[in-house]
Amino acid sequence: MREFIRxxxxxxxxxxxxxxxxxAALLAACGGGGSDSGTLQLxxxxxxxxxxxxxxxxxxxxxxxxxxxxxxxxxxxxxIVLSPAKRVDLLTLTNGVLDTLGQTPLPPGKYTQMRLVxxxxxxxxxxxxxxxxxGGSEIxxxxxxxxxxxxxxxxxxxxxxxxxxxFVLDFDACKSVVHAGASGSYLLKPVVSVIPHYVSxxxxxxxxxxxxxxxxxxxxxxxxxxxxxxxDSTGKxxxxxxxxxxxxxxxxASGHATAVVTGVVVTTDTVTSLNTSSGGLNPxxxxxxxxxxxxxxxxxxIDATVNAMQTLTGGDTIEVAGGAVxxxxxxxxxxxxxxxxxxxxxxxxxxxxxxxxxxxxxxKYTLAAISGGVTKTAGPxxxxxxxxxxxxxxxx
Numbered sequence: 001m002r003e004f005i006r007x008x009x010x011x012x013x014x015x016x017x018x019x020x021x022x023x024a025a026l027l028a029a030c031g032g033g034g035s036d037s038g039t040l041q042l043x044x045x046x047x048x049x050x051x052x053x054x055x056x057x058x059x060x061x062x063x064x065x066x067x068x069x070x071x072x073x074x075x076x077x078x079x080i081v082l083s084p085a086k087r088v089d090l091l092t093l094t095n096g097v098l099d100t101l102g103q104t105p106l107p108p109g110k111y112t113q114m115r116l117v118x119x120x121x122x123x124x125x126x127x128x129x130x131x132x133x134x135g136g137s138e139i140x141x142x143x144x145x146x147x148x149x150x151x152x153x154x155x156x157x158x159x160x161x162x163x164x165x166x167f168v169l170d171f172d173a174c175k176s177v178v179h180a181g182a183s184g185s186y187l188l189k190p191v192v193s194v195i196p197h198y199v200s201x202x203x204x205x206x207x208x209x210x211x212x213x214x215x216x217x218x219x220x221x222x223x224x225x226x227x228x229x230x231x232d233s234t235g236k237x238x239x240x241x242x243x244x245x246x247x248x249x250x251x252x253a254s255g256h257a258t259a260v261v262t263g264v265v266v267t268t269d270t271v272t273s274l275n276t277s278s279g280g281l282n283p284x285x286x287x288x289x290x291x292x293x294x295x296x297x298x299x300x301x302i303d304a305t306v307n308a309m310q311t312l313t314g315g316d317t318i319e320v321a322g323g324a325v326x327x328x329x330x331x332x333x334x335x336x337x338x339x340x341x342x343x344x345x346x347x348x349x350x351x352x353x354x355x356x357x358x359x360x361x362x363x364k365y366t367l368a369a370i371s372g373g374v375t376k377t378a379g380p381x382x383x384x385x386x387x388x389x390x391x392x393x394x395x396x
Contacts, residue, residue: 037105038159040064041166042080043098043197044088045241050323051134053213055173057141057188058087058119058128062101062169063150064157068112072149080104085119087128090173094229096201096238098168111157114194115150116169118143131177131186134213141177141188151190166197168241170227174323175305181328187301189324200266201227201240202249204274207282210253211235219247219264223309223317235280244268249346250318251281257339259283261353262316263346273349283355286339289363289383293391294330297371301327304371304395308334312343313360320365336383338363369393 042062061081063072070076080102093099119128121140129141157165175191202219210231217237218228226247231237239249244266251259259281266272275281295304307322318341321334340362342355366379378391 036108036161038108038161039103039164040078040080040106040111040157040159041103041164041197042101043166043168044090044101045093045096045098045168045170050174050177052091052131052173052177053134054130054132054138055090055177056087056127056130057090057171057190058085058125059101060085060117060119063115063117064106064111064155065113066109066111068154070113072115078104078106085128090171093171095232095236096229096240098197101169103164106159108159108161111159112155114153114155116153116190116192117148117150118188118190120148129188139184139186141186142180143188151192153192153194155194157194168195168197169193170195178301178324178327180301181326187327189303189327195241196243198241198243199269200244200271201238201242202247202264202266202272202274203236203238203240204249205277205280206231206235206237206251206253207280208235208277210251210256210280210282212253215251215253218250218319219266220250220318221245221247223307223319225319225322235277238271240271242266248316248318249274250320251283252320253283254335255285255288257283257286257337257357258310258318258320258341259355260312260316260318260341260343261346262312262314262343265346265348274346275349275353279352283342284339284357286337287385288335288337289385290333290388291336291365291367291381291383291391292331292333292388293367293393295325295332295369295371295393295395296330297395302330302371303327304330304369304393306332306334306393307368307370308336309366309368310341310361310364311366312341313358314343336363336365338383338385367391369395371395 063077063079132138170193172191178187218225227239247264249261249264304325308320311317325332340357340359344353344355363383364380369376381389
């Protein structure tokens with residue numbers, strides 16, 4: 001996690017916000033909190049999903065501990081408890097939308113472990129966690145037993161006396177929902193990061209013709225996606241919260257070449273304006289080919305991801321596509337543009353972005369497979385129109 005603790009206003013009142021929470025939500029600080037306690041506030045956001053209309057999860061509580069090795073039964077946990085448990089459609093939390101989960105007082109100190117506890121699907125609520133594939137019907141998400149003890153996350157949160165530490169749980173629905181075999185079943189393997197609630201980010205527009213849930217806009221550093229979203233119906237996108245820094249902004253849209261704006265500068269407490277609606281990003285159309293294959297790990301279910309990367313002539317590496325492989329078969333498949341990516345250096349408004357095709361890397365991709373903390377790469381492979389390039393990976 002990119003460590004940065006944002007000190008914010010002192011707050012004496014413990015409150016809950018967000019649709020449906022109301023006064024029924026409970027706050028419990030098992031570790032205790034005195035008059036000099038600090039406060040931890042948590043909100044929830046999401047990245048766009050891959051081929052789903054809805055991804056629902058039911059959250060029971062979030063727990064924090066000062067020991068990274070504490071078990072779920074050890075003493076010293078502090079909790080934000082939602083009562084009743086809150087069912088959230090993660091796909092409503094894109095484009096900068098946050099849903100505040102709650103606050104709890106904490107003794108000052110460093111907290112290094114968080115557990116997000118989800119409800120189980122049961123006879124009383126069989127769709128507590130569910131997914132609606134695009135064009136399909138609602139299906140229950142199979143949840144691992146670990147969901148009941150809490151999805152474990154390593155954190156680095158400093159709680160100061162009489163201050164609030166404001167953090168966001170960034171729940172990546174795309175990487176958390178895993179298709180299992182040809183049976184139509186889906187597994188929930190939560191991928192959640194904990195980031196400070198920055199008020200900085202990037203605001204911009206894609207051309208209205210690209211305003212689709214299948215269009216992805218992200219900010220990246222060295223090929224690692226920091227934050228991504230899909231544009232709204234007008235083409236507007238907001239990538240927030242994003243830490244101050246310098247990023248590549250990457251636009252991927254079906255039937256189009258990839259567009260990249262390099263060196264986008266994000267400054268503290270400022271939303272960087274990339275362009276206006278009249279100059280929405282609209283890269284040239286492109287034919288496409290397919291990168292596909294199978295990842296074998298020797299264990300079941302298969303827990304692996306495959307990302308398709310490009311290295312631009314200027315040296316920047318970007319991720320164009322990526323996600324979890326099929327949990328049963330290990331299969332993956334990505335449709336990738338044959339046309340060269342178009343690249344523009346960032347200029348601050350009211351300057352105009354000037355794109356040029358990076359012809360040297362058109363249709364050339366590197367594949368990175370990740371499983372068990374090990375990364376294996378293949379390529380560069382050449383993608384041509386209508387052709388499938390097969391690349392298999394074996395772990396360990």
